[in-house]
Amino acid sequence: MTIPASIKNRLTLPAIAAPMFLVSGPDLVIATCKAGVIGSFPAMNARTSTEFADWMTKIIEETGPYAAPYAVNFPLSRMKGGQLDDYFDICRKYRTPIIITSVGNPASIVDEIHDWGGLVFHDVTTVHHAKKAVAAGVDGLILVCAGAGGHAGAATPFALVEQVRAFFDGILIVAGGISTGRAIRAAEVLGADLAYLGTRFIATKEAMAEEDYKNMILQEETQDIVYTNSISGLPANFMRSSLQAVGLDANDLPKPEGPFRPNLPDGITAWKSVWSAGQGVGLIEDSPSTADLVLQMTAEYQSACAMD
Ligand SMILES: Cc1cc2nc3c(=O)[nH]c(=O)nc-3n(C[C@H](O)[C@H](O)[C@H](O)COP(=O)(O)O)c2cc1C
Known part of the structure; x- marks a missing residue:
């Protein structure tokens, strides 16, 4: 399975703005989806299930049916008590189009997400974990490679993407230091369907990160x-x-x-x-609006495609 046409037709770039704890909130998700890139946030950034439901309503109302879809991230083993159930019920109610799972085995929730028409993408850092996630029935694998912001693997995408492609024909997503449209194109050339960008989106006007954090991204x-x-x-x-x-x-x-x-x-x-932050900081020198950032990366992506 490659990316369904119902999603592909709504993208200006084959990319996801990755979920980031304390950084991705509704403003960033809405701006990202409106610009034609899949927006996402960790469920736990909303402190209560009531706040989570409010964020979801706002995102759905403000993005509408033609913007890129949004995704919610569940760090499965990190959610406490009934938190996962409470937040998951809200995703079921809104038929969240994409659920991104990390740290834990998604097997127990995959069928239910499929029942409401959603897709499941799972974070992995090794071939071993990629095979386990495929066995759990996920639709997409996110290969979190060396140099990625947050919890990162140690493998280079040049080794990992092709090895995983050899046994997985689902949606392949690659992460690690991707900060430009040219790098998004490179991810596709390697065999990925989508690029996954976190750090680049910290330095945007809509990110929830404090100003000192954004400035440090520009300097580091x-x-x-x-x-x-x-x-x-x-x-x-x-x-x-x-x-x-x-x-x-x-x-x-x-x-x-x-x-x-x-x-x-x-x-x-x-x-x-x-x-x-990931190693992509070395390429980040501005803190634009998300709309301007996507425009700039789209121009870079198109000029890289023109060189094919
Ligand atoms: C500040 C920060 C917080 C993150 N928090 C999460 C998180 O809550 N859940 C998650 O699955 N990944 C999280 N990540 C990882 C990103 O989703 C993504 O894999 C990574 O940022 C991609 O690499 P890049 O930053 O080099 O683009 C975080 C990354 C950063 C930089």
């Missing part, structure tokens, strides 16, 4: 990105200046106690006080 270079499991308890990329700002030494970070169990000094938390 690729060599400033630190790949470590010390901050969240799983391997992830963070900006060196952000580590320094809270008094952490990138060369001497505390060892985590286990997955999702970092061992940081009091008051320091991943994502909130230590800011994440």
Whole structure:
């Protein structure tokens, strides 16, 4: 299965603005979808199920049937108590077109999402996990490759995409340092259907990130990105200046106690006080509106296509 025509016809670029904890909210999703790129947000960015339902209503009302579809992200094993059920019920009610699952096995919810006509895309970083997700029945695999913002894999897309394509003919999505229209085209040439961009969308007017965070994205270079499991308890990329700002030494970070169990000094938390970004920061020099960013990337994409 490639991308259904009902989705493809509504895209100006074959891309998804990836879900980012504390960064992606309704304004970014709406601006992204209206610009013709799939917009997404982590369900947990809405603090309660009531707020989540309000966000969904706003997104659906303001994007309408012709904009690109939106996606909701569920970090399955990180959702507490009945939180997953509560939020999931709301997605069922609104027939959310795309659910992006991460950290956990999506097998138990895939059938239900298909029943309401939705697609399931799942985050993986290795061939082993890609095979498990295919067995769970997902429609799309998101290959989170080296250099991606947030929790990232260690494999280069040049190795991973072709290996996964060899056994998976579903929707293939690739992530890791993609910040330009030319790189989106490169992802397609490698064999992906869609590119997945997080960091590039932090520096946009509609992102919920605070101004200092956006400015740091403009200033930081690729060599400033630190790949470590010390901050969240799983391997992830963070900006060196952000580590320094809270008094952490990138060369001497505390060892985590286990997955999702970092061992940081009091008051320091991943994502909130230590800011994440991928290696694509080295290409980001402005903080435009999402509409302008998509226009600029579309021009870059088209000029790359013209060189085929
Ligand atoms: C600040 C930040 C927060 C993130 N939060 C999430 C999240 O809540 N759920 C998720 O599935 N991925 C999350 N990610 C990963 C992105 O969805 C995506 O895989 C990644 O940003 C792509 O790489 P790029 O940033 O190099 O474009 C986050 C990334 C960043 C930079």
